[in-house]
Amino acid sequence: MPYFLRRAAHSIVVLVGVSILSFVFIELAPGEFFSDMRLNPQISPHTVAALRAHYGLDQSLPVRYVRWLHSAAIGDWGYSFAYNMPVSQLIWVRARNTLMLTVASAVLAWVIAIPLGIFAAERRHRWGDRLLSATSSVLLAVPDLLFALGLLVFAIRTRAFAVGGMAGLDYSSLGPAAKVHDIFSHFTLPVLALTVATLPIFFRHVRAGMLEALALPSIEAARAHGIPRRRILFRYALPAAANPLISLLGLSVATLLSASLVVEVIMGWPGLGPMLLEAIMARDLYVVIGAVMLSTVFLVAGNFLADLLLYVSDPRIRAGAP
């Protein structure tokens, strides 16, 4: 248990560090929400100064940071200049949408990648493996940008799926079954795009992990004992490969978050991505920081979860920790 307390404390330190880093970065760069306004001759410098003071932008970096921390503590997470409301109100909904997308894609991608990876590893260099590996190589080379655009073309041409936003305009007037269908219709293509974009990476890792596991002396010994192939695969090799695979879960969160940004923007899925972009265009400082922090939280949480799973599954780690 102390192991986990330490890991949790460590994660929190990382998050605080990231927040400081974000503030520093953004401070280093020239330009802010009111830069354009300053250039506008119709707005007097006096007004600009007053606005800046009102939003606290005229204060020094450490002061702003502390005030932001305080705002975070009370649940506001800063203030959006563009929307005139606390950042948290904007973010939670978007975060939920992004989570929906990434979790669904992650589950789908792993569910497909694991059996395919095992299959490919078992039939190494035979036609099944070659086909899968070649396909994954090609898919890997296609950027997520292109997947999203491609699926959009498909959607527009066939009109089979809805695109743009999470639900149609007439959502509120639909019955419950129709509501689910509406969301599903909007949901499918983004999930598909994200899944296809990340699937090849997971497949490769599963395959590599299984190949390593199958090469272990313990597996050879099992084979020599005449244990049937199926059993070896699932009862011996898979558990051996579990460690790197579980660690990969943490990695996959990072991959998915980055890829989801692009997919969301292109397909119009209302997640953190489009919000970040909009905030960047408007130079809405605290929204940008909020989005970055939240995505970092997801990533750190993903790694922590992976550590937890590793601890539970691997007795060696349990023994090593006090």
Add this chain to the structure above:
Amino acid sequence: MVADISMSTTEFLIRATRLAKEYVQQRPLSRRKFRVHALDGVTLEIRAGSTFALVGESGSGKSTLGLCLAGLEKPTSGEIWFDQQNLLTLKGPDRARISGQIQLVFQDTGAALNPRFSAEEIVTEPLRIRSRLTRAERQPWAEQLMEQVGLPRGWLNRRPHQFSGGQRQRLAIARALCVQPRLLILDEAFAGLDLSVQAQIMRLLQELQATHALTYLFISHDLSLMARIADEIAILHQGRIVEQGKPSDLFAKSRHPVTRALQEAIPGRRCGLSVGSA
């Protein structure tokens, strides 16, 4: 391998007094630290021109002692006197000069020679570090060194993996000789070599000792081998010298359990075959 002791000075070339070396280790994920006493008050003296052997099992601290004497590790306490100078208090250019006179030949030549370097680069590396000679100027040195250890000149371009174990050992010795040391410390010089190669290396070391007036400190776990070549043997156990003396004395009069254990490990001992005199 008896050096003519009467001809050399009876002064001590190198003397270590109450040498101690501690490591502090921490187990991963734990806050508890504990000390490891690699060396615990070792005192020994080596006469110039002689062959001294340090024998012990693994973990006895013998490699650590070699490293400390060669100046590659700093002892926690104690003194090392070389040529009437306290090594541990010397600094700068004095230190560099003295350190050149004590050379360590590592065990496991697979790791002791950079696999990307050619033989020429390996044996003349000390020159490259310590002098401003150009590559062309270093080459005759390289050739000479190869000759001294009995390797063909034409092999200067080869990489370590193209040499056999015994040949790599010769390269390592050549490299150590490059700076013209007075004391050569050989850590497990014969490990991993088969018997005929061991004999060859022994012969080579014997010749070199005569021509270069070298003093040797052998570090080994093999008591029988050391008994054949050393003038004096010290038995190291858990960082302390537990017994010391001439090989014949050790075998005849030894009472210490560690020495006995090392002796028992020698094949043929029980049959009463004596292990040759020094």
Add this chain to the structure above:
Amino acid sequence: MTANTNMRIAAVVLIIIYAAVLLAGFVAPYDPTEQDRNHPFAPPSRFHLVDVGGKFHLRPFTYGWIPRPGGFAEYEEDRSKPLFLRLLVRGSEYKLLGLFSCGRHLFGLDDDNRLFILGTDGFGRDQFSRLLWGGRISLLAGLIGATLSLCIGMLAGAVSGYAGGWIDDALMRLAELFLAMPWLYLLFAVRAFLPLRISTSTAFLLIVAVIGVVGWARPARLIRGVVLSAKERKYVLAARGFGASSFYLLRRHIVPQTMGVFLTQAAILIPQYILAEVTLSFLGLGVGEPVPSWGNMLGSLQQYHILASYWWMLAPGLILIPVFWGYHVVADFLHQQSELKS
């Protein structure tokens, strides 16, 4: 397909693409900014070998596009006048490799006729020419960004691994922070507060700098690992025994060991950074008009009708596939090589 064959194909593909992009002025028939308002969204020119009269010609020819009156971006072939493909044509001036002025182009049509291998965009600009010129920006951004990340990473990793102690701790904690953020979000965040409208050359440099700086952490960690293990090697210890300085040890023994990791990381980072530039420019945060980059060329596709109707506009995205595939194969190959060596 053995690994070696794959590697050779990948090398050839990459070399062809880079060469074409490097010699963009020569290979591209037209200036990338040259507009032709009469031919917006013209489809790629079709090539024929047999003319209307049924006669076979050895030299391929095409017909010009005539806009259909009353419509927008609808065309018909002008079958009255076959335009033959010519090699080494005289055309608009450009600077070859940025050094010499030159007027010859690899291929083109006679007189002022226009050839659209990959069609045109909304302003009637030849997409093929823009693809080649745009490649310079995108590919160069990848290279420079990767170089920057690798240099910083190498420095940090070497110092961290060699010095140990608190320096190592501090640097690795910093690296951990950088790695804790999803890097695209971090990239966007940093980009966020650069001025939105900046001159294209400054934009390019700034973006490349940002991409490069953001990505130093992973190479640094990997190089640190190599340095840590190399530092303990016996031959390093031996050299130290001869009185070698830290600088010598790093230069002669340790850094050469990191080359394997360095190259593999380069092959992994370059395509990532190309994609970063493309993504940024696509979303309007990167290089802007009128300078073409593969990213901003794709930007117009954010409008659904363009995406659905004019498939050739996807070319700047499609070209990424062979580029990335090539780099992946190279990276795998290098990875295998370094595994064999250790």
